[in-house]
Amino acid sequence: xxxxxxxxxVSTTTVSHVINKSRKVNPATEKAVRDAIEATGYAAxxxxxxxxxGSTHTLGLAMTAISNPYFGDVVHALExxxxxxxxxxxxxxxxDTPEREQRALRVLLSHRVDxxxxxxxxxxxxxxxxxxxxxxxxxLIDRVPEDAQVNIDAVGVExxxxxxxxVEHLVVTHGHTRIGMLAPKDGIFTTKERIAGxxxxxxxxxxxPDAAPVEHAGESAxxxxxxxxxxxxxxxxxxxxxxxxxxxxxxxxxxxxxxxxTPPRGMATVSFDDFPWADSFQPRLTTMSQPVEDLGVxxxxxxxxxxxxPDLEARHVRLAPTFQxxxxxxxxxxxxxxxx
Amino acid sequence: xxxxxxxxxVSTTTVSHVINKSRKVNPATEKAVRDAIEATGYAAxxxxxxxxxGSTHTLGLAMTAISNPYFGDVVHALExxxxxxxxxxxxxxxxDTPEREQRALRVLLSHRVDxxxxxxxxxxxxxxxxxxxxxxxxxLIDRVPEDAQVNIDAVGVExxxxxxxxVEHLVVTHGHTRIGMLAPKDGIFTTKERIAGxxxxxxxxxxxPDAAPVEHAGESAxxxxxxxxxxxxxxxxxxxxxxxxxxxxxxxxxxxxxxxxTPPRGMATVSFDDFPWADSFQPRLTTMSQPVEDLGVxxxxxxxxxxxxPDLEARHVRLAPTFQxxxxxxxxxxxxxxxx
DNA sequence: TTGTATGCGTTATCAG
DNA sequence: CTGATAACGCATACAA
Numbered sequence: 001x002x003x004x005x006x007x008x009x010v011s012t013t014t015v016s017h018v019i020n021k022s023r024k025v026n027p028a029t030e031k032a033v034r035d036a037i038e039a040t041g042y043a044a045x046x047x048x049x050x051x052x053x054g055s056t057h058t059l060g061l062a063m064t065a066i067s068n069p070y071f072g073d074v075v076h077a078l079e080x081x082x083x084x085x086x087x088x089x090x091x092x093x094x095x096d097t098p099e100r101e102q103r104a105l106r107v108l109l110s111h112r113v114d115x116x117x118x119x120x121x122x123x124x125x126x127x128x129x130x131x132x133x134x135x136x137x138x139x140l141i142d143r144v145p146e147d148a149q150v151n152i153d154a155v156g157v158e159x160x161x162x163x164x165x166x167v168e169h170l171v172v173t174h175g176h177t178r179i180g181m182l183a184p185k186d187g188i189f190t191t192k193e194r195i196a197g198x199x200x201x202x203x204x205x206x207x208x209p210d211a212a213p214v215e216h217a218g219e220s221a222x223x224x225x226x227x228x229x230x231x232x233x234x235x236x237x238x239x240x241x242x243x244x245x246x247x248x249x250x251x252x253x254x255x256x257x258x259x260x261x262t263p264p265r266g267m268a269t270v271s272f273d274d275f276p277w278a279d280s281f282q283p284r285l286t287t288m289s290q291p292v293e294d295l296g297v298x299x300x301x302x303x304x305x306x307x308x309x310p311d312l313e314a315r316h317v318r319l320a321p322t323f324q325x326x327x328x329x330x331x332x333x334x335x336x337x338x339x340x
Numbered sequence: 341x342x343x344x345x346x347x348x349x350v351s352t353t354t355v356s357h358v359i360n361k362s363r364k365v366n367p368a369t370e371k372a373v374r375d376a377i378e379a380t381g382y383a384a385x386x387x388x389x390x391x392x393x394g395s396t397h398t399l400g401l402a403m404t405a406i407s408n409p410y411f412g413d414v415v416h417a418l419e420x421x422x423x424x425x426x427x428x429x430x431x432x433x434x435x436d437t438p439e440r441e442q443r444a445l446r447v448l449l450s451h452r453v454d455x456x457x458x459x460x461x462x463x464x465x466x467x468x469x470x471x472x473x474x475x476x477x478x479x480l481i482d483r484v485p486e487d488a489q490v491n492i493d494a495v496g497v498e499x500x501x502x503x504x505x506x507v508e509h510l511v512v513t514h515g516h517t518r519i520g521m522l523a524p525k526d527g528i529f530t531t532k533e534r535i536a537g538x539x540x541x542x543x544x545x546x547x548x549p550d551a552a553p554v555e556h557a558g559e560s561a562x563x564x565x566x567x568x569x570x571x572x573x574x575x576x577x578x579x580x581x582x583x584x585x586x587x588x589x590x591x592x593x594x595x596x597x598x599x600x601x602t603p604p605r606g607m608a609t610v611s612f613d614d615f616p617w618a619d620s621f622q623p624r625l626t627t628m629s630q631p632v633e634d635l636g637v638x639x640x641x642x643x644x645x646x647x648x649x650p651d652l653e654a655r656h657v658r659l660a661p662t663f664q665x666x667x668x669x670x671x672x673x674x675x676x677x678x679x680x
Numbered sequence: 681t682t683g684t685a686t687g688c689g690t691t692a693t694c695a696g
Numbered sequence: 697c698t699g700a701t702a703a704c705g706c707a708t709a710c711a712a
Contacts, residue, residue, distance in 0.1 A: 043446065044690085051704050051706090058430075065416045112387045279594060281617075352705085352707095354683075
């Protein structure tokens, strides 16, 4: 910048004001400055600027991309929205463990992000405190905190009723009575809600929730396979499975296939999370489709609003997934039109 | 930091040295400093530090996540590797256009990233110059520049021979003579190579490359559908299709399905890019599987090496994809074991 | 073993 | 309409 000032024969103050349009400057000198910028190939130093003004125009993202592939789409939506609002995104992975979560936040903090989007681990309290101490705006994504106990913005999807709907469909439309669930990682908020939804769906339809097997299929394909093994080894194995997320679904279908089973024949399945290709490949999966795009867009909106007005009351946004009835649940081959 | 110094009754110099272990300090005072850090909840300001030392320990990522879903996995590999080396990742989207590419790099530059991983657009020269002027280390990913013309590190996969292999399989093993290609976005380097591979495969097997239809299916499902329409409307439509990437494959299978066609019946297909679920769902796609993980890991390695030694000669790493013979190409239902 | 002084590249304040 | 100067929070050369 001092180069520019020298070439344009003005002070750095004026250069700064030209760049930021922060006060009137004589058209002639403005031109001189712009020419000098061009000539020197000057590009502003965001680091120095950030240090001075105290804001980096940067948003931090902390979540695990490993256990939930659908987060990929969320990241894109987040990036797109942040960019369109003039913010840049910094990426960190929490691995869904409290330790890595804290480490990720420390990184974000040291980069002085203006706000954080976090998919909280099972024990996120320390993480919340870390951010609160520094007064860094925070919005939770995917996992909404247990109701209103914490004063934090959040956006997530409904889990309870949607999973109950999945179960109800299995029972009412297809007559299943022995239903099992392969649930995501233990402790995570969405897991709890989805299991609760599973039990609710059973109960409502006259089945005993306590008799229905639930296995945590964790995040790896191996864990899913093991969980499925245990379930199929039961004296009276289930005839239908509720699959708790994306990854579990793929691993389960793969393992069933090895055993010569293709839903709905031999085993019915319904899944949380949809796939863009679920409509075209067989088995055509019956799913609860999450509005992943909206999740990302709303998260950034909430965060920017909070940055602008730190004293807003906390808002919890819950989005509704859409039920995609296809064939893995045992539907007839005639296609049921998707909701959208 | 001055808070810490006051509490510990030392100078900020000492605090700095304690934090960075940059010189010997008396164990007693060190303890005092650490206690003070704890007490004040101090966290270092990376921005100020960066300004001072001239390095941000930050890597910039510029690519389009929209046109190539497989980039999601690359991002994860990149993030993982960068983190394990103590770097943080900043994400920007190029939308595969030169304009957005330059804008993305400007953002990265203003954040003073220590290096950039770029999936170059069709006309990346200006982008290269932008980085070179500021002497910011750069590594190209996915798209390796036309041979050795530019002095830039790059990591990508082989395209020519692998696509030729795909074509050969169609011709030799399954007897196809009318083969078409749905190619990715025009102008991109990988697209050129994949088309060249298509023509090479045809030629080698006694077919006329100039008679074989090639349509650019671009990045949207609509464009793919339109391209497929044109191809099927030909007087002598192809009996087999080479699908140029991930997205094109999904959109094509979906559109074929609407027409009642499920490969290999009615149309054989082979694809560039694999899917984790391709083994379990039908049609079971025959693909060239890219080593996406390695792509990300190697990109970061190359970049860090260049940051450490700016005067290294440029290296171009080409990874080999693996041929996954499954069923969409017309194979018998007996399963062919995947390579890995 | 520790502290003082300086500057990294900006922008805000205050003067001219 | 424009410029000199200080300060953002840190790391280092130099001094003690």
